[in-house]
Amino acid sequence: xxxxxxxxxxxxxxxxxxxxxxxxxLQLQAIQRAIADAGLKPQDIDGFIPSAVAPNLYxxxxxxxxxxxxxxxxxxxxxGGASGTGGLHSATMAVAxxxxxxxxxxxxRNGVTGSGNISRNLAVTPPKAIxxxxxxxxxxxxxxxxxxxxxxxxARRHMHMYGTxxxxxxxxxxxxxxxxxxxxxxxxxxxxxxxxxxxxxLLADPFRLLDCCIESxxxxxxxxSAADVARDLPKKAVHVLGIAEGHPPSPYSIATRNDLMVTxxxxxxxxxxxxxxLKAQELRAAFLYDPFTFMVIFxxxxxxxxxxxxxxxxxxxxxxxxxxxxxxxxxGGLHSQAHSMSGINHLCEAVKQLRxxxxxxxxxxxxxxxVTGFGDFGDxxxxxxxx
Amino acid sequence: MNDLLPLKPLPEPNDLxxxxxxxxxxHELRIQRCLSxxxxxxxxxxxxxxxxxxEFDWVRVSGRGTVYSFVGAYRAFHPGFxxxxxxxxxxxxxxxxxHMMTNVMLPPAEVEIxxxxxxxxxDINEQISLxxxxxxxxx
Numbered sequence: 001x002x003x004x005x006x007x008x009x010x011x012x013x014x015x016x017x018x019x020x021x022x023x024x025x026l027q028l029q030a031i032q033r034a035i036a037d038a039g040l041k042p043q044d045i046d047g048f049i050p051s052a053v054a055p056n057l058y059x060x061x062x063x064x065x066x067x068x069x070x071x072x073x074x075x076x077x078x079x080g081g082a083s084g085t086g087g088l089h090s091a092t093m094a095v096a097x098x099x100x101x102x103x104x105x106x107x108x109r110n111g112v113t114g115s116g117n118i119s120r121n122l123a124v125t126p127p128k129a130i131x132x133x134x135x136x137x138x139x140x141x142x143x144x145x146x147x148x149x150x151x152x153x154x155a156r157r158h159m160h161m162y163g164t165x166x167x168x169x170x171x172x173x174x175x176x177x178x179x180x181x182x183x184x185x186x187x188x189x190x191x192x193x194x195x196x197x198x199x200x201x202l203l204a205d206p207f208r209l210l211d212c213c214i215e216s217x218x219x220x221x222x223x224x225s226a227a228d229v230a231r232d233l234p235k236k237a238v239h240v241l242g243i244a245e246g247h248p249p250s251p252y253s254i255a256t257r258n259d260l261m262v263t264x265x266x267x268x269x270x271x272x273x274x275x276x277x278l279k280a281q282e283l284r285a286a287f288l289y290d291p292f293t294f295m296v297i298f299x300x301x302x303x304x305x306x307x308x309x310x311x312x313x314x315x316x317x318x319x320x321x322x323x324x325x326x327x328x329x330x331x332g333g334l335h336s337q338a339h340s341m342s343g344i345n346h347l348c349e350a351v352k353q354l355r356x357x358x359x360x361x362x363x364x365x366x367x368x369x370x371v372t373g374f375g376d377f378g379d380x381x382x383x384x385x386x387x
Numbered sequence: 388m389n390d391l392l393p394l395k396p397l398p399e400p401n402d403l404x405x406x407x408x409x410x411x412x413x414h415e416l417r418i419q420r421c422l423s424x425x426x427x428x429x430x431x432x433x434x435x436x437x438x439x440x441x442e443f444d445w446v447r448v449s450g451r452g453t454v455y456s457f458v459g460a461y462r463a464f465h466p467g468f469x470x471x472x473x474x475x476x477x478x479x480x481x482x483x484x485x486h487m488m489t490n491v492m493l494p495p496a497e498v499e500i501x502x503x504x505x506x507x508x509x510d511i512n513e514q515i516s517l518x519x520x521x522x523x524x525x526x
Contacts, residue, residue: 137404138430139488140396141517143460143468144476152458153478160456160500205459205473205495255478255488256429260456 002275004096006230007088007238007385009038009223010348015187015338017112019217027057027108028065030219030341035066038223039234040102042066045223047073047094047103051083053342053375054107054219062104073100080375081289082245082264083107084220084342088383089245091224101226107342108219139255147291148204148212150254150377155206155294157260162309164297166206170197171316172293173210173335179322180332182360187216188336211293213334220344222351236355241368241384242276244268248378257378261302264380265372269303272382278368280305283384285353285366286326287346289374290333296320299372300328303382322361330361343373347383354387395467397515403431406445411516414508417445418485429485450506451523452479455486459495479504479520490519 011033013019013026021029027050035042045068048059059074073094077083087105094100144150158164174194180186192210200209230237246268250257273280280303288299300311305326306319314320320328331337331349338345352358353366373381400408410417419431423440427448434441457477463469475491475498491498492507504520511517 137398137400140465141398141515142476142488142490142519143395143463143465143471143474144458144488145396145464149458149460149464149476153456153476156458157456157500201461202459203462205461207458253430253488256486258486 001092001096001243002241003239004227005092005224005240006227007222007240007347007351008102008225008229008233009034009036009040010220010351011035011037011222012185012220012341012345012348013108013218015185015216015218015345017187017216019110021110021217023054023056023109024061026110026217026219027054027106028061030108030221031062031066031104031106034104034221034223037235038102038225039232040223043069044102045104046070047091047100049074049087049090049103049105050076051087051107051342052076052078053080053083053109055109057106073103079245079247079379079381081291081343082373082375082379082381084344085289085347085371085373085383086245086379086381088224088240088347089243089381092240092243095224095226101229103224104221105224105344106219106221107344109340110217111215111340112217139253147377148207151292151294152204152207153254154260154298155292158294158298159206161261162312164294164312166208167194167198168297168312168316169206169211169293170194172290172296172320173197175315175321176290176293176329176333176335179330179361180336183331183337184359186332186337187214188332207292207294213291213339214336216338216340218338218340220341220348222344222347236387238351238354239386241278241386242272242274243383244271244275245379245381246271251376251378254377263302263374263378265299265302265374265382268380268382272384276368276384278384283326283368283370285330285350285363285369286320286328287350287369287371288328288333289343289346289372290329290335291339291374293335295374296328299374303370303372322363327363330358330363342375347371350385354385396465397511400514403433407431408515410445410447411508411518412514414516415447416450416506416518417447418481418483419443420446427483427485429487448481448483452481452504452520454478454491454498454500454502454504455480456500457491457495457498477520487518492519492521
């Protein structure tokens, strides 16, 4: 698959907390922008991979709204926050095999007042759907209900094994916010200090409020094209150097995963690096799925970018800042830019960095870089991109 | 129990999980065991993930274990848990091997990874008793 696929276009809606738009309107807007960015017409699209995190939008909506004449491939991905980057895996296979030429991957929702507000949904409706799933029948009755608590169990174990501290988690938060300050599309624009982090409300110890990503309205999409169209593009093509997905043992349940340091990224990382012929130490930038601060530290280690037990100190010493050894989430991440598009905002930022369109956060050298998705407490997608 | 408080989500036993919950009601912690390979399986499965056997029994385990990880819940994400704050969500590694999600019946600040614990059943209603854990040897 190497060398067969490029990312030809990206599209994002405004990120907000009050879009006034339906899930579907946001999703179609992101798709329209991605197609235009690629210099394509909607009729050119012949593949579609929506995330299940994009509620209420099906391939039928794409065909009917854009008048797609010949959709040759569609599949919906159900791995939560890994679906956005995971779509690149399926799309790359689709164009590499010749089944399709231009595949749209999309995720997004109205996450504040619409379908996506997890806390509100849990609070106002009996979580029957959750209890119907065998695994959750053994979790929800103990008050284990939301991602913050499940990811907190991984973080706590890591703290126990490696001495990771809350202040080190805070260093991730402060860095993400400092990047968001430079980004006109970011929602969180108020600078924060380590003390602000330490004084923020304890919600699911070890996580404080400022360890958690935000919820937002918004959608994002990208177009994956066969590599031979690269020369016809209006913008610099971004090449898919390596791409893989991985799924952890005990994917339904963190509780019954015997080693919490093992995730889908444990398997996907080496596959992606092998395909690209790259070493983790060659990366110049990273766009890591960050629902919680800890997940930045965790993925740096799971992916072999930083040795186990050393990533927290790396973060604390400025390693992931814009001037650090490996800048991470130059857009502010899920923590401070936006969260409701299955991490496609990370992939969009990677493409902007590689094109030289990243504005005040532009890095001198962003290639090669890594983009990850992480969802459902363990599913993972790992993409290695270059120009 | 205060009738005005919203009810917590409770397990709804089905064919797969009924033996577990019926044992809990008798204050016995029983774990699904594959009859062909003998390994313990939690949560209950239709097919044994180790040797793909489909015949099982339910073996009573010691109820002893250690805290593998835990989280201190300081915010209730379902109103039924509001009166319990702060409470401790924990993964307990049973002496026999399997891990399970549960509560350690101590405030989060008093819990540590590696702490020895033992099962203590909390009777919720006529059908459901929840297997929670308390420090081993506590009076």
